[in-house]
Structure formats: structure tokens, C-alpha cells
Amino acid sequence: MTLYGGIFYLLAILVLVSTILAITRRHAVNAIVYLIVSFFGTALLFYLLGAPFLAVLEVIIYAGAIMVLFLFIVMMTDLQPSERGKGLALGQWLPAIILGAISLLVMAALIVAVPTNQIGLRGGMAAPIAFGHFLFQQYWFPVEIASFLLLIALVGALYLGRRESKLEPHPSKENR
């Protein structure tokens, strides 16, 4: 096993363990902090697999922006102990774990069955400048669509998050 292979397996174990811890925590804050660790591990995996720009974006967007947004919402919504009862309810987890195990087995079998999947990945690195040139030459239109999607999400979040207006009937409705 090469050095890069060892780093890969270490990072894989880090990501898997922190994700398991994240999805089994009772309190959302603990889950979010574990998930930040998981996303840092994923960012290092991205770097190992030759995507330094996306590794940086993973830290900034996922570990930074999205998880901090989650933390803000957890602070805003004064959470009662949201999952009732103690511990993890078996009735909720058992079907999910069975279904997950079945789909995991099927997908793993499909992956292993293809012989070309056993070829080793050769290291490579996509320089950010090359990635930027590629993105804006080949995928300029999806980039515009993505920016438009973000704008729509911003407007939607503002609309949903506005304060409730006074409970006066709208004048146009009274005139009918």
C-alpha cells in the first residue's frame, strides 16, 4: 500500500466514523459539529483525488456556510427535546437500517462485479486555473443557471422567513 493509499484509508475511516456519530446524535448541535469534522475529511479526500479547488470550496461552502447556517437555525428554533423518548427508537431505526443494508449490498456487488473498477486510480491534480477555464468554456450556461437557482433560493428564503403581517384581511378580498 502506497503512502497515498494509507492516507486514503485513514481519511475514509475518519469520514465514516464521524458521519456515523453525526447521524446517531440526539441533539442536532452535536450532530452538526461531528458533520463539520466529516466534511473536513471529505475536503482532504477531494484534495487527495486531485481537486484542490473543490477541496477549498468544500471547506468554505459545506463546512463553513451550510453548517453554520444549520447552527443558526438550531439556535433560532428553541428546540424541545425533539425526538421523544430515550435513546434511539428501534422501531424507527430497524427498517431504515435493513433497507440501507440491502441497498448497500446491492450497490457494492454491482461495483465489485465490474472488472474495470479494480483499476487503480492514478494520482493527478487539476490546477484551479485549468478548472476555471474548463468550467467557463464548456459549462458556462449551467453556471448561469446555478447562479439563477441561488438567486431564486435567496428570494424564496426571504419570502418564507418574513415576519407574519398583521392579521388584517387584505383589502382586495373585502371588496369582492
Place this chain on the structure above:
Amino acid sequence: MIVPYSHLLILAVILFVMGAVCTIARRNLIMILIGVEIMLNAAGLAFIGASLYWKQLDGQAFVLFIMAVAASEVAVGLALIVYLQRRTGSVNADDYSAMKG
């Protein structure tokens, strides 16, 4: 050579299934959204591996769009959670039983 391609795909599949289990089993709306995030992240990992496998940059471009979709989904989803919490005072999916018939 780093690792066989299949190992990377299996790591992505395990992460995806973990996110799916979290989405199915948890009742807290915030945890459900976190499960969706884990699934999107696992898909991104598979894309990056494929990008390295075929030495094409398209996979990395797709990860960028996945990140944009994840960010907008989280923004709207969390706004919906805040809205629901104001309306019903709860973020537990079991409490939304107005349509139970």
C-alpha cells in the same frame, strides 16, 4: 496509484446509505436535512473519483453544481423549518398530523 476505483465508489456508497438512513429514521426536520446533505456530499465524492478515473474535468464541474444545489436547498429548507416552527411550534415531523384523515 492511490487506491482501486472500486474502493472509492464503495466509500461513496456507504456515505450515501448513511445519509439515506439518517433521512428515513430521524424525526427531527433538521436531522432530515442533514441526511440530505450527507447524500449530496457522497454523490460529489463519487463524481470526483470518476473525474480522476477518466482524467476528465466534467466530474469536478458537476460537483460545483451539486454544491450550488445543496446550498440553495439548505437555504429554502431551513427557511421552511423556521416557518413551520413559527406556525406549529415544533420541528418534529411526527407533529405535523393535520392531514392524517
